[in-house]
Amino acid sequence: MIINIASKEIKSFFVTPMGWIILALITAAFGTYYLEGVNSYFEVMSGAIRPAERVGVTIYVGQTVYGAAFFLMLFAVPLMSMRLISEERRQQTLPFLFSAPVSIVEIVLGKFFGLFAFLALMVVYIFLMLSTLNIWADVDFGYLFSNTFGLLLLVGSFAAIGIYFSSLTSQPIIAAILSFIFAFLLLGLESYFASQPNHWFHHVSLLKHFQTFSRGVISSKDIIYFLLFISTFIVLTIRRLDADRLRG
Amino acid sequence: MATTLKALGLTRLFGPNKAVNNVSFELSKGEVLGFLGPNGAGKSTTMRMLTGNLAPTEGQVEICGVNIIEEPKLAKANIGYLPEMRPLYKEFRVNEFLRIAAKLHNIPAKKINSSIDIAMEKCGLTHMSNRLIENLSNGYQQRVGIAQAIIHNPEIVILDEPTVGLDPIQIREIRKLIKEIGKEHSVILSTHILPEVEIVCDRVQIIDKGNLVFHGSIDDLKQQRRGNKLLVGFKKTPTLKKLQSLFDIVKIEKQEDLLHVIQFKNLDFDMEKFIQVCVKEKLGLFQVSPHITSLEDTFVQLTNK
Numbered sequence: 001m002i003i004n005i006a007s008k009e010i011k012s013f014f015v016t017p018m019g020w021i022i023l024a025l026i027t028a029a030f031g032t033y034y035l036e037g038v039n040s041y042f043e044v045m046s047g048a049i050r051p052a053e054r055v056g057v058t059i060y061v062g063q064t065v066y067g068a069a070f071f072l073m074l075f076a077v078p079l080m081s082m083r084l085i086s087e088e089r090r091q092q093t094l095p096f097l098f099s100a101p102v103s104i105v106e107i108v109l110g111k112f113f114g115l116f117a118f119l120a121l122m123v124v125y126i127f128l129m130l131s132t133l134n135i136w137a138d139v140d141f142g143y144l145f146s147n148t149f150g151l152l153l154l155v156g157s158f159a160a161i162g163i164y165f166s167s168l169t170s171q172p173i174i175a176a177i178l179s180f181i182f183a184f185l186l187l188g189l190e191s192y193f194a195s196q197p198n199h200w201f202h203h204v205s206l207l208k209h210f211q212t213f214s215r216g217v218i219s220s221k222d223i224i225y226f227l228l229f230i231s232t233f234i235v236l237t238i239r240r241l242d243a244d245r246l247r248g
Numbered sequence: 249m250a251t252t253l254k255a256l257g258l259t260r261l262f263g264p265n266k267a268v269n270n271v272s273f274e275l276s277k278g279e280v281l282g283f284l285g286p287n288g289a290g291k292s293t294t295m296r297m298l299t300g301n302l303a304p305t306e307g308q309v310e311i312c313g314v315n316i317i318e319e320p321k322l323a324k325a326n327i328g329y330l331p332e333m334r335p336l337y338k339e340f341r342v343n344e345f346l347r348i349a350a351k352l353h354n355i356p357a358k359k360i361n362s363s364i365d366i367a368m369e370k371c372g373l374t375h376m377s378n379r380l381i382e383n384l385s386n387g388y389q390q391r392v393g394i395a396q397a398i399i400h401n402p403e404i405v406i407l408d409e410p411t412v413g414l415d416p417i418q419i420r421e422i423r424k425l426i427k428e429i430g431k432e433h434s435v436i437l438s439t440h441i442l443p444e445v446e447i448v449c450d451r452v453q454i455i456d457k458g459n460l461v462f463h464g465s466i467d468d469l470k471q472q473r474r475g476n477k478l479l480v481g482f483k484k485t486p487t488l489k490k491l492q493s494l495f496d497i498v499k500i501e502k503q504e505d506l507l508h509v510i511q512f513k514n515l516d517f518d519m520e521k522f523i524q525v526c527v528k529e530k531l532g533l534f535q536v537s538p539h540i541t542s543l544e545d546t547f548v549q550l551t552n553k
Contacts, residue, residue, distance in 0.1 A: 004351040008337075011348075015339045096335035096396070099299045100352040101325040246303045 001102055005110025006117060009084070013118055018083075022076055026122055029072050030065060034129055037064035057133060058140040059216075065126060066147045066214055070207070073119070073155050074183055080118065081162025082176035084111045085241070089170035098245065108238045112163055119155040123148055143216040150213020153226035157206060158183050160233035167240040250277045252326075252403045252434045253298065258307035260293055267293045269458040270307070275404065280430035282449030283438035286551055290458040291438040292332055295408050298436070299329040312403050325354065328397035328433075332408040334389060335396075338382040342373055342392055345381055346399055353400035367395040371425060387418035394422070398429060405429055406436045411444060423448050442547060445469075456551040469546065477539035478510045478522070479503070483532025494525050509539050 013019030041060050048054050088094045097107050127148045133139050158179075165179040166172070186206045193199040202208045206229075209222040253275040260268040268290040275281055285291045296302035298309055300316045300323065309316045309323075316323040337345055346364045355363050368374045371391040376384060381392055390410065397405055410426065411419045426448050429435055439445060445452055445466070452469050454462035462469070485508070488500050496513040503509055519536070526533040 001352075001354075004348075008348050008351075011344070012337065012339060015344075091335070091338070092331070092333040093335035093337060095296075095299070095301050095329065095331045096337075096349075097352070098301045099324060099327060099329040100349075101321040101354060102352060103321065245301065 001106045002110045002113060005097075005102070005107060006114035009111055009114025010118055013080070013114075018080075019118065022079060023122070026072060026076055027125070029068070030122075030126055030129065033065045033068045034061065037061035038133075056140060057137045058130070058143050061133060062130060062143055062147060063214070065130060066151065069126065069151055070154055070187065070210060073122075073151070073158060074180065074187065076122075077115075077119065077155055077158035078162050078165075078176040078180040078183070081115055081159055081179060082166055082172040084115060084163050085167040085237070086169050086172045086175045090172070094241075094244070104238055104241045104245070108163065108167075108234055108241060112159060112234055112237075115159045115163065116156055119159060120152060123151050123155060126151070140216075146213050146216045146218050149218060150210050150222075153213070153223065153230075154206065154210050157226055157229045157233075160230040160237075164233040164237045164240070167237045251275070252277050252312055253436075254308075254310040255294075255298065256308040256310075258294060258297055258309065259305050260290075260297060260302065261305045266458050268297070268304075268455075271455065271458075271460050272307075273453060273460070273463060275434045275436065277403070277434055278431060279451060280426065280435040280437060280449045282445035282452045283436055283455065284440065284442070284445060284452060284547065285438075285455040286440065289455045289551075291455060292408055294455065295329070295331075295406055295436070295438060299327050299406055300324055301329075301331075325400070326403040328400065328402040328405045330393045330397040330405075330407045330410060332412070334393035336381050336389060336392055338380070341378055341380055342368070342384070343377045345392065346395060349396045349399050355400055363399055363401070367399040370398065370428070371395040372421065387414045387422075390414060390418070390422065391425075394425065394429075398433070402433060404434045404436070408438050409440075410437065411439065411441065419444075454547065454550050461550050478512070478519075479507060479535070479537045479539040480510050480526075481505075481507050481533070481535030482526075483534060484530075486529070486531055494529070495522060507535070 038057075038061055041057055044060070045054055085094075088097070098104075102110075127144055130144055131139060131141075161183050162175070162179040165182065166175040168178070169175050183206070186204065189201060190205045190207045193201045193205075209225045212219050212222045251274050255274075256272050258268055258271045259266070271290075271294055273281075283291050283294070293302065297304045297307075298316075300309075300320050303317065311323040312326050314323040314326075337348070340348070343364060346367060347360060350360045350363055365374075368377060371394050373388070373391055373395055376388055381389060384392065390413075394407070394410065397407065407426065411422050414422060423444065426435060426437060430448075430450075437448060446469075449466060451465050452462065453460060483506060485502075485506065488497070491497050491500060491510070496517070498511045498513050500511075501509040523533065523536060
C-alpha cells in the first residue's frame with residue numbers, strides 16, 4: 001500500500017511541469033559544477049607544487065559537485081515537498097485517502113518515499129555523472145559511495161522536514177518557505193558556532209553530520225542521527241494528520 | 249435484509265458546540281437512505297464519522313459488523329465515499345485517477361482494468377476516459393467522483409450532496425445512476441433538495457441542529473404530508489360556527505377566491521358524509537380535494553419543532 005501511494009506521488013510529479021522543471025534545473029546546475037571541476041583540475045594541480053597539495057581527481061571534482069549538492073537540494077527539496085499534503089488540504093482531496101482502507105502511517109510513509117524516490121533519482125544521477133570520470137581516470141568509488149549515501153540521508157532529512165511543514169498548512173508556498181528556513185537554519189547556523197567546537201549545536205547541525213560522509217567516512221553515529229531526524233519528522237506528520245481526524 | 253451499517257449514539261463536539269447529538273440508525277442492503285437537513289444541521293459531519301474521516305466524540309459505527317474505530321482498514325474496504333467537495337486529483341486523466349483509486353482499494357492487479365471499465369461504463373464516462381479531469385465539466389467531474397466511490401464494489405456508498413451544481417439533465421442522469429447503485433449496494437445520500445428524496449430514496453432521515461427529528465420510509469413522510477386537511481370550494485361560504493355544528497372541525501382557513509382549507513379533528517374523517525351534508529345544506533360545493541402540504545412545509549414543521 002505504501003508503494004501505491006508512493007507511485008501516485010511520483011506520477012503526479014511527472015504529470016505536471018514541476019517535476020520536469022526541477023529535474024532540468026538540477027541537472028543543469030550539477031552538470032555545470034561537474035564541468036567546472038573537470039576543467040579546473042589540471043590548472044589547479046599544475047600550480048600545486050608540493051605533493052601534499054595534490055589531490056585525486058575524484059576528490060577534487062567530487063568536492064566541487066557534492067559541495068554544491070546540499071546547497072542546491074536545500075532549494076529543490078522544499079519546492080518538491082511543498083505540495084505533498086498542503087495541496088491535498090487546499091483541494092480537499094484528503095478524504096479520498098482517509099476513506100480508503102489505508103492507515104495514516106501508510107499515507108505519510110507513502111508520500112515520503114514517493115518524494116524520496118524522486119530525490120534519490122537525482123542523487124543516483126550525480127553518482128553516475130561522476131562515475132564517467134572512470135573512463136580516463138581511476139575513480140575512488142568508495143569516496144563516491146560514501147558521498148552518495150550521505151547525500152541520500154541529507155535529502156531524506158530535507159524531505160522529512162518538507163512533508164512535516166506541508167502538513168501544517170494549506171498553502172504550498174508557505175510550506176516551502178517554512179521548510180526552507182528550517183533546513184537553512186540547521187545548515188547555516190553552523191558557521192556562527194565554528195569557533196566553539198564543543199557547542200551543542202554541532203550535535204544537531206545537519207551540515208556537521210553530512211561532512212563526515214563528504215570526507216568519505218561512513219560512521220554509524222551519523223547514520224543514526226539522520227535516521228532519527230527523519231523518523232522524528234515523519235512521526236510528527238503522522239500525529240498532525242491524525243489530529244485532523246480527531247479534532248476535525 | 250442484512251444490516252450493512254449501524255450507527256449507535258453518534259455524537260460529535262466541536263469545542264463547546266454539539267454538531268451531532270446522539271444519532272442512531274441502521275441501513276439494510278439494497279436500500280437508499282436520504283439524509284435531509286438544513287445547512288449546518290450536521291449531515292456532512294455525520295457522514296464524515298460514518299466513513300472514518302472524523303472520530304466521533306461518543307458512539308459507534310459498524311460497517312458490515314466491523315467497528316470502524318477498532319478496525320478501520322477492514323471497515324473502510326466496504327465503503328465508497330464521495331464528499332461534498334469531490335476529492336479529485338485534477339492533474340490526472342480519468343482512467344489514471346480511477347487506477348489510483350482501484351489500487352488504493354486493494355483491487356487485485358488482474359481485476360483493475362475490468363473494474364475501471366465497469367465503473368466508467370456505469371457512470372457514463374467511457375468516452376471521457378483519456379481526458380484530463382481538470383478539463384471536464386462540472387457534471388462529468390461529479391461522475392468521476394461517483395465512479396471513484398463505486399470502483400471497488402463496496403457494500404455501502406455514501407454520497408454527500410451529489411447533485412449540487414449540476415444542470416437538470418445531469419441531475420436526472422445522476423439520480424438514475426444512484427437508483428441503479430441502490431439496487432446492489434446500500435446508499436446514503438445527503439441533500440437539501442426535497443423532491444430528490446422522493447424520487448430516489450426508500451427511507452428518509454431528517455436531521456436538525458444535530459438531532460434526528462424524523463426517521464421513516466418515504467410513505468411515512470407522505471402520510472405526514474396528507475394529514476387531515478381538505479381543500480374545499482364553497483360558493484356560499486358558511487361560518488366556522490355553522491360548519492363546526494355539522495362536523496368535527498378544528499379550523500378553517502381562507503385561501504384565494506372561494507377556496508378554503510378545512511382541518512378536521514381526526515385523520516379518518518368521512519369524506520362521503522362530508523359531501524352529502526354539504527350538498528344538503530346547499531353551500532354551493534364545487535371542489536373537494538385532499539390538501540397536501542408541500543414537502544417544504546413538512547420539512548419546515550419538522551425542523552422547527
